[in-house]
Amino acid sequence: MPNSVVDADVIFKELKTNSISEFFRKNSQMLGYSGKVRSLTTVVHEYVTNSLDACEEANILPEIIVEVKQIAESKYSVKVTDNGPGIPTKIMGRVLATVLSGTKFHRYMQQRGQQGIGGSGCTLFSLITTGKAIHVRSGTGRGAYECDLSIDIKSNRPLITNMVEIDKAFKGLEIYGEFGEVKYESSDHGIYEYLRRTALSNPHATIRLIDPEGKSFNFIRSVTEMPTRAKASKPHPLGIGTNDLLEFAHASESRKISSFLVETFSRLSQNKVEELKGIVGELDFDKDPRKLTWDEAEKLVNSFKQVKWIAPDLDSLSTIGKTQIEATIKNILNPQFMSITERKPKVFRGGIPFVVEAGIAYGGSAGKTTEVGSQGVLIRFANKVPLLFDGSVCAITSAVNDIQWKRYGIKEFDQEPISVMVNVSSVYVPYSGVGKQAISQEMEIIEEIKLAVMDCARGLQRYMSGQKNKSIQTSKYNTIMKYVSQLSENLSEITDLKKADIEKELKALIDSRYKKLLEVEAAEEAKAQEEAEGEEEEDVGSAEEE
Numbered sequence: 170m171p172n173s174v175v176d177a178d179v180i181f182k183e184l185k186t187n188s189i190s191e192f193f194r195k196n197s198q199m200l201g202y203s204g205k206v207r208s209l210t211t212v213v214h215e216y217v218t219n220s221l222d223a224c225e226e227a228n229i230l231p232e233i234i235v236e237v238k239q240i241a242e243s244k245y246s247v248k249v250t251d252n253g254p255g256i257p258t259k260i261m262g263r264v265l266a267t268v269l270s271g272t273k274f275h276r277y278m279q280q281r282g283q284q285g286i287g288g289s290g291c292t293l294f295s296l297i298t299t300g301k302a303i304h305v306r307s308g309t310g311r312g313a314y315e316c317d318l319s320i321d322i323k324s325n326r327p328l329i330t331n332m333v334e335i336d337k338a339f340k341g342l343e344i345y346g347e348f349g350e351v352k353y354e355s356s357d358h359g360i361y362e363y364l365r366r367t368a369l370s371n372p373h374a375t376i377r378l379i380d381p382e383g384k385s386f387n388f389i390r391s392v393t394e395m396p397t398r399a400k401a402s403k404p405h406p407l408g409i410g411t412n413d414l415l416e417f418a419h420a421s422e423s424r425k426i427s428s429f430l431v432e433t434f435s436r437l438s439q440n441k442v443e444e445l446k447g448i449v450g451e452l453d454f455d456k457d458p459r460k461l462t463w464d465e466a467e468k469l470v471n472s473f474k475q476v477k478w479i480a481p482d483l484d485s486l487s488t489i490g491k492t493q494i495e496a497t498i499k500n501i502l503n504p505q506f507m508s509i510t511e512r513k514p515k516v517f518r519g520g521i522p523f524v525v526e527a528g529i530a531y532g533g534s535a536g537k538t539t540e541v542g543s544q545g546v547l548i549r550f551a552n553k554v555p556l557l558f559d560g561s562v563c564a565i566t567s568a569v570n571d572i573q574w575k576r577y578g579i580k581e582f583d584q585e586p587i588s589v590m591v592n593v594s595s596v597y598v599p600y601s602g603v604g605k606q607a608i609s610q611e612m613e614i615i616e617e618i619k620l621a622v623m624d625c626a627r628g629l630q631r632y633m634s635g636q637k638n639k640s641i642q643t644s645k646y647n648t649i650m651k652y653v654s655q656l657s658e659n660l661s662e663i664t665d666l667k668k669a670d671i672e673k674e675l676k677a678l679i680d681s682r683y684k685k686l687l688e689v690e691a692a693e694e695a696k697a698q699e700e701a702e703g704e705e706e707e708d709v710g711s712a713e714e715e
């Protein structure tokens with residue numbers, strides 16, 4: 170007998186709408202919780218970026234302490250303390266125990282956090298791996314309290330318990346959580362490296378790590394000015410897609426589509442609206458923007474592409490800064506040589522501004538020391554946040570792999586004490602995956618990274634060839650000097666002169682010749698370098714243009 174057909178109502182009877190936290194409970198890998206080492210790094214990353222963001226917003230030089238302890242096999246506690254503004258009691262539950270809730274939404278501005286899933290994601294991860302709540306102490310200067318915090322997964326509502334007032338001298342935020350399915354490792358993917366790199370890209374922050382063995386590592390700030398803050402700015406019409414436009418339209422308080430467009434986007438004037446009207450065709454620009462449909466939004470986005478726009482304004486970008494990078498590299502890597510470049514802002518996809526900074530450090534603590542010797546290291550950042558995972562698919566890796574290092578005096582990148590650091594800043598960094606650990610392969614971005622790194626590499630080349638020449642000449646000089654004594658003795662035998670006198674004169678002669686030789690070589694090298702730079706400028710000329 171054939172099986173009877175099952176009705177759709179029966180199939181879907183069981184279907185319940187998942188709460189958003191239910192969804193992330195089942196898909197925690199989407200928040201970076203996959204793999205034991207990565208999961209623990211993710212927790213620290215979320216708390217530390219929140220501390221940095223909060224301090225920046227409150228204009229406070231950050232002091233952050235991260236303490237990791239092992240509780241059991243695959244189980245650790247993490248405590249992060251900062252000296253930031255703290256969180257007022259009223260909003261505590263909403264910001265740290267409600268998934269997708271933060272104070273940084275809907276700002277078109279370069280920031281580390283933005284989605285409101287960092288802090289609450291940690292709360293959720295602790296709950297599902299240990300069943301425990303997070304413990305928070307917060308002080309705003311006006312008052313201080315502590316409490317336990319968890320999430321009611323079914324409703325995505327915060328559960329706050331044991332709330333008590335504490336000494337109001339406490340200022341800042343301290344979060345303590347216990348996490349399962351995690352592991353502390355001192356590898357390139359671990360917390361130590363994460364914090365060292367965070368210190369590199371945040372020279373104004375002092376960061377201390379106390380590891381599970383109780384060892385303490387201090388990364389002390391190398392500058393005392395706050396970073397320049399990015400301004401919130403309006404998005405450029407060329408930088409957005411249909412989905413973004415719909416979201417903006419539906420959240421808009423404008424009465425008409427025309428005023429919504431002018432108010433929402435940069436470079437979009439009433440004149441441009443008139444121009445758009447001619448291109449879009451069927452669309453009532455007097456209509457309520459909250460009623461904009463997908464098809465209409467799509468038409469608008471397509472028409473944006475047919476209008477000539479002024480390039481986006483670049484105030485929304487914030488960089489680490491050349492002198493800051495110099496200070497921080499010196500502080501943390503203490504190299505024999507370094508070279509730093511900050512490029513001018515550019516745009517990708519026609520309307521999204523971004524800017525690339527790069528630095529190369531050679532010698533000292535640059536690179537990585539392994540059993541077989543030194544190793545080149547690439548340090549990637551997006552908006553000053555270190556990217557530790559998924560390196561192989563990242564635009565930064567592609568760009569740096571494309572560089573012919575031999576040309577710059579580096580025989581094998583993998584075998585030299587060299588660190589290359591690259592920071593890509595943008596309001597909208599195009600990450601290649603939900604884990605936000607790699608930048609997708611946008612041509613314009615790759616090209617800019619290459620130009621930045623090549624610029625630093627030219628400085629390195631000058632240094633390397635100087636070093637090489639110096640060492641060749643030094644060994645020639647030393648060889649000749651070895652024979653001076655013998656030669657002087659022989660000469661003294663066949664002449665009436667004293668050995669010591671001959672030796673003195675010979676040495677003086679060789680010294681002066683040697684000095685001259687070095688001068689001539691340095692001049693030639695500088696000339697060759699200038700010529701090489703001329704050629705290279707020609708190579709990249711087209712990419713320089715906007």
Ligand SMILES: Nc1ncnc2c1ncn2[C@@H]1O[C@H](COP(=O)(O)OP(=O)(O)O)[C@@H](O)[C@H]1O
Binds near residue numbers: 215254255
């Ligand atoms: N250390 C902190 N100090 C002050 N406020 C904080 C801190 N950590 C988190 N917050 C607040 O909690 C909010 C939610 O954080 P989070 O879930 O990480 O989302 P996001 O960082 O994307 O905004 C932040 O927007 C901020 O308002």
Ligand SMILES: [Mg+2]
Binds near residue numbers: 218281282
């Ligand atoms: Mg965050």
